Amino acid sequence: MPRLLFAALAALLALPAAAATPTAGTSTALDLETIMADADWMGQPVESPYWSVDGRSIYYELKRDGSSVRDLYRVDPASGSSVKLDPAAMARADGPAVFDRTHRHAAFVLHDDIFLVDLASGQRRQVTLTTQRESAPQFSADGRALQYRAGNDWYSYDLANGVSAPVAELKFADDPQAKQPDDLGQLQLDLFKTLRAIKADKEALREHTQALEAADAGRAPRPFWLGDKIKAVNSTLSPNGRWLLLVTEARQYKDGKAPVVNHYVTDSGYTEAEDARSYVGRADPAPQSLLLLDLAEHKTYPLETDALPGIKTDPLAALRKQTVAALEQAGKADQAKALKAPEVRPVTVNFRGLVWSDDGANLAVQLRAIDNKDRWIASVDFAQHALVSQQRLTDPAWINWSFNDFGWLKDGRTLWYLSEQSGYSRLYAKPLDGKARALTGAGKFEVSAPQLSEDGHWFYVLANKVAPYSYDVYRVPSAGGELSRLTQYQGVDGFELSPDGRQLAVLHASPYLFDQLAVVDAAGGTAKELTHTMKSAYMAHPWIAPKIVEVPSSHGAGVVHAKYYGPADEAAAPASRPAVIFIHGAGYLQDVTLQATPYFREQMFNNLLVQQGYVVLDMDYRGSAGYGRDWRTAIYRNMGHPELEDLLDGKAWLVKHHGVDPQRVGLYGGSYGGFMTEMALLRAPGEFAAGAAQRPVTDWTSYNHEYTSNILNDPQLDPEAYKTSSPIEYAANLRDPLLMQHGLIDNNVMASDTIRLYQRFIELHKKNFWMSLYPMERHGFVHADSWYDEYRRIDELFDTYVKPMRERAH
Structure with missing residues (x-):
């Protein structure tokens, strides 16, 4: 759930076991000034690797120290020699390439222009030189033209005569x-x-x-005169040049009133207002439609969704009936009328939800119901100008925002797609006129990021087959079969196939090492390391290797995976010690892995807490990613309740197995972790000694639509879910010390969330609650001074209220 992440580096994953522990050396005790300093002192993760057109080099980016600028590097995978490109060399660099069907030509985007390469001669030609932003290069099915887009307009460049022309002129009038x-x-x-x-x-x-x-x-x-009532939000051109499909929505659709974020510290010296996103339920996403343009016959055809299975059935009928009855009984007839179910459920199209077969003969479209309960993959019948449903994924809770990849096998007549229909993400294939079959077998693991080899024989995927917390690259025959493990890192973040399909560029990391680049044979084997971008001062510290543990659930959930941070010599530790539970953000995020954590500062703070005598537990509570559909949807209409059960089980586990004093357990976390900190203190008063809630959601009616409506439906339709799930509804229960911290210019979770709860505590005459606001921070803090101040306050909170009296510093 990227909208609720607050860490600055969300793409950090894991290095091999041999490299998992930084080099030991002389080191001083940890201090907050160091661990909350600008992260440049630690090193930089390798970002955005891609192969050169000829497959002889790999490009990647590194953030420049002291700047947000990303420098481009090129590494020779054969020798391991890496060079930083100067501006002149960057102008001659390749971009991520696409190839024609015969591999005679390649094309890529560089500085928003399109370039063409003849692979036999190596000759490079610049196709566009404009102030527009061109994108999405693709070759025509016959290989004679290069197609590309600027906005939603498409162009075709004739390779023989060098002429570029629009394929259609769209007039929205x-x-x-x-x-x-x-x-x-x-x-x-x-x-x-x-x-x-x-x-x-x-x-x-x-x-x-x-x-x-x-x-x-x-x-x-x-x-094409398309009328003034619609606008295009996406488009795709068939490789054969015959068809253009537009995704449209109403031009005048209103997004709903947006809350305002005020900037108090500004260049001008005046307070400056900024509109943020609208609240959940104040305006559903704009319904979208499909318009098919026949470029040869110059005709347009709407592609209706009425025939999609289940689209005329209301999945919320029972809840709708209950809510309407309650509104009518309360004399709110207008509100009840507004909840009438639509005859045909409105849909949206994923931005990457349009995929052509290589020959342009077939098009697949992925649609999603705005009520979040259905996903359809449909093919287009060009003769009948109609959608034909190929796969329906339905969920009484909500369709996952992950695992929606799909495409075509090389025959151009068979779809492949990811689906959670078994309870875990699996890879499937389905002929247009046949039945679907699973390609990746059964088991309690998830498959993601599928890439089909150029010869069409293999799928390469990420999977956590060995354990939920262990991710590697696997491959499986495109006809289906056993997954073969190709890497042994246990913490792979991503990979890219070389143009000839013989090698994989692999990003991998470990708990204290950011993403690094390696190359491995596409059939598996020994990997060759290509980068090491960490700083010696960071690597020299003997960081605590988190121990992955299984906490038994007392509520029938099996086990909850967690990371435990404790002293090297547990036997020498006090029999009764304080503990802290760190709660990751995002809700749907996996933090218990052998990868690097996006919460690298929090991980260093956990080390500092252990140095001060605490033990720390970091749990993948229910709702977290990596454990299948049921774990994800356990929080449906009930946010903060299953998760709290898991946190209480974590506390009990610490007490039983690590001598923790049950009266001295603190909590902290940001975003969703801040929300859960508040839910824990307000729904289980007396269980935790104190909590620090960073940028928390305190009232889900104030959060955005895209995330919240998935889990809680619309607040008008399901008010009880919002009441059950919002900390502000439990404010009267506060009895334990609570520190709330928020960036004032947060345009994701507004600072008003924290301020409103603070006012509620004032009106309830509560004690021991505090609020610290950061005038120049958004949801993810970026300034070291703010990080330091935030964690100084958390450290003082725990020192005052969590440590036993005899261990307190003051």
């Missing part, structure tokens, strides 16, 4: 020449033959122009 006369205009035509002659001449000229355009491919295409 009414055709002025097609306007029919009204009754007064018709009277004029009936009366005056001169007007009739003028009109006939215009029509003859128009027909003549259309005939010339149809006979001469060298002319610019005549416009």
